[in-house]
Amino acid sequence: MNLFNQNNTYNYELEKLCRIFLPFEKIIFTEQPTESDVYAHTRLTKSDSRTQLYSFLKFYTQTAEFVDFVENDAEDYYKECERVLAIQLFKCFVAVTGYVSPWGILTGVRPAKLYSALCKKGGKNYARSFFKEKFLVSDKKIELCEKTYEREGEITSQSEKDSFSLYVSIPFCPTRCSYCSFVSHSVEMAKKLIPEYLEKLIDEIVITAQIARTNNLKLRSVYIGGGTPTTLSAEQLERLMKVISENFDIEGKEYTVEAGRPDTITEEKLRVIKENGATRISINPQTMNDEVLNVIGRKHTSDDTVNAFLLARKLGFDNINMDLIAGLPSDTFESFCGTVERVTALKPDSVTVHSLALKRASNLNSENIPRFESGVTASKMVDFAYDFLSQHGITPYYMYRQSKTVGNNENVGYATAFKESFYNVYIMDETHTILACGASAVTKLRQPGGSYIERIFNYKYPYEYINNFNEILSRKDRITAFYDEYRI
Numbered sequence: 001m002n003l004f005n006q007n008n009t010y011n012y013e014l015e016k017l018c019r020i021f022l023p024f025e026k027i028i029f030t031e032q033p034t035e036s037d038v039y040a041h042t043r044l045t046k047s048d049s050r051t052q053l054y055s056f057l058k059f060y061t062q063t064a065e066f067v068d069f070v071e072n073d074a075e076d077y078y079k080e081c082e083r084v085l086a087i088q089l090f091k092c093f094v095a096v097t098g099y100v101s102p103w104g105i106l107t108g109v110r111p112a113k114l115y116s117a118l119c120k121k122g123g124k125n126y127a128r129s130f131f132k133e134k135f136l137v138s139d140k141k142i143e144l145c146e147k148t149y150e151r152e153g154e155i156t157s158q159s160e161k162d163s164f165s166l167y168v169s170i171p172f173c174p175t176r177c178s179y180c181s182f183v184s185h186s187v188e189m190a191k192k193l194i195p196e197y198l199e200k201l202i203d204e205i206v207i208t209a210q211i212a213r214t215n216n217l218k219l220r221s222v223y224i225g226g227g228t229p230t231t232l233s234a235e236q237l238e239r240l241m242k243v244i245s246e247n248f249d250i251e252g253k254e255y256t257v258e259a260g261r262p263d264t265i266t267e268e269k270l271r272v273i274k275e276n277g278a279t280r281i282s283i284n285p286q287t288m289n290d291e292v293l294n295v296i297g298r299k300h301t302s303d304d305t306v307n308a309f310l311l312a313r314k315l316g317f318d319n320i321n322m323d324l325i326a327g328l329p330s331d332t333f334e335s336f337c338g339t340v341e342r343v344t345a346l347k348p349d350s351v352t353v354h355s356l357a358l359k360r361a362s363n364l365n366s367e368n369i370p371r372f373e374s375g376v377t378a379s380k381m382v383d384f385a386y387d388f389l390s391q392h393g394i395t396p397y398y399m400y401r402q403s404k405t406v407g408n409n410e411n412v413g414y415a416t417a418f419k420e421s422f423y424n425v426y427i428m429d430e431t432h433t434i435l436a437c438g439a440s441a442v443t444k445l446r447q448p449g450g451s452y453i454e455r456i457f458n459y460k461y462p463y464e465y466i467n468n469f470n471e472i473l474s475r476k477d478r479i480t481a482f483y484d485e486y487r488i
């Protein structure tokens with residue numbers, strides 16, 4: 001797609017707007033009108049008292065255009081012009097594709113946070129009409145924002161100035177899912193690194209605990225995620241979890257292990273997880289349609305998921321989450337509904353519904369890349385999940401959005417009462433510091449009593465993590481320096 005923004009500097013925002021409709025298209029900025037199959041032109045023309053805003057879109061054989069005016073003395077003139085051009089382009093896309101994105105022109109990651117800020121500024125009605133009229137957000141998504149922001153608020157209010165959560169990364173999986181951009185291509189090669197990786201990880205955890213003690217930080221929650229942590233053997237898991245319980249005060253704290261793929265779950269591993277302090281696990285079917293599982297490269301069946309879930313219940317896990325994905329290749333609306341119904345029948349404590357995000361590094365090639373039809377279907381899927389789960393007492397409590405999702409939808413955590421994942425809320429809301437260990441982990445330092453955030457990145461891949469371990473440890477010095485600087 002060619003995009004010509006004339007007399008304005010809104011490239012960043014208008015590109016994001018186009019990505020709502022064309023998430024996988026290369027967008028080229030041009031310095032003059034340069035026609036292509038998909039071509040947009042925006043123009044800002046300022047006269048004495050007002051500014052004319054113009055947008056034009058050519059989409060293969062169809063075209064659409066809009067003209068509006070903004071007074072030159074309008075409040076927040078620069079932002080207002082940007083918003084109006086975004087609305088114009090949005091309407092152009094709707095006119096030629098017929099697809100009305102439910103989030104309107106909102107492209108941010110945390111709509112509930114923005115909604116909450118508007119509520120604080122002018123109350124609920126103000127926030128509601130702002131979302132509806134200024135951003136063209138649908139009523140259903142506004143309702144979702146309201147529900148999540150209220151429930152998130154109850155959780156974040158329990159965090160204190162010296163709170164932190166611990167994240168531990170196990171970036172290994174038995175095989176690679178076709179839509180994954182996270183783990184390295186050579187899963188088999190990577191697995192050979194597990195023993196060495198674990199040694200380094202344990203060292204990092206011990207040092208991180210010392211740093212937490214030095215800074216008088218109080219643990220709130222623990223999350224072992226991945227990848228698939230249950231790729232580790234039962235012995236490896238036990239060693240890892242013992243190091244965590246010996247070095248951190250996990251007593252009475254939320255402690256999640258993302259068991260993840262059912263093909264890695266065994267009774268022995270579940271026992272280890274339970275006996276070593278985990279209070280919550282996640283068993284992630286993604287879909288209960290075996291054909292779709294095959295298409296996305298997951299080597300387990302829906303029955304494996306059911307068996308893993310029932311086994312976990314038998315062993316006493318009373319807080320089990322299940323992850324689903326809307327918009328998977330080859331999945332249909334009917335099949336997705338079947339997935340939601342079958343998962344709900346198991347009575348999980350929480351369900352997280354992700355919208356498929358297609359990243360460049362995934363194995364899905366351009367032929368698999370969904371276009372509008374799949375976007376419309378994915379939107380119907382997430383709406384169905386919202387309605388069905390809510391009817392069954394599994395209601396939304398946190399939400400975030402990612403770029404390049406099929407249908408420009410959101411990811412929503414649903415939970416029954418008192419079974420929310422606090423960690424998920426803390427990380428998304430950036431409520432408090434997250435001390436993170438392992439490859440691809442990112443420590444986020446939050447200023448106590450303030451809003452400044454600083455990040456410390458670990459190396460992404462296990463081999464990089466192992467080879468640069470001393471560098472990773474030296475970066476951790478910044479944690480104490482940060483608290484010295486910002487402690488109240």
Ligand code: SF4
Pocket residue numbers: 172173175176177179180181182183226227228260261
């Ligand atoms: S389980 Fe998750 S991290 Fe592992 S390959 Fe699949 S999508 Fe990637």
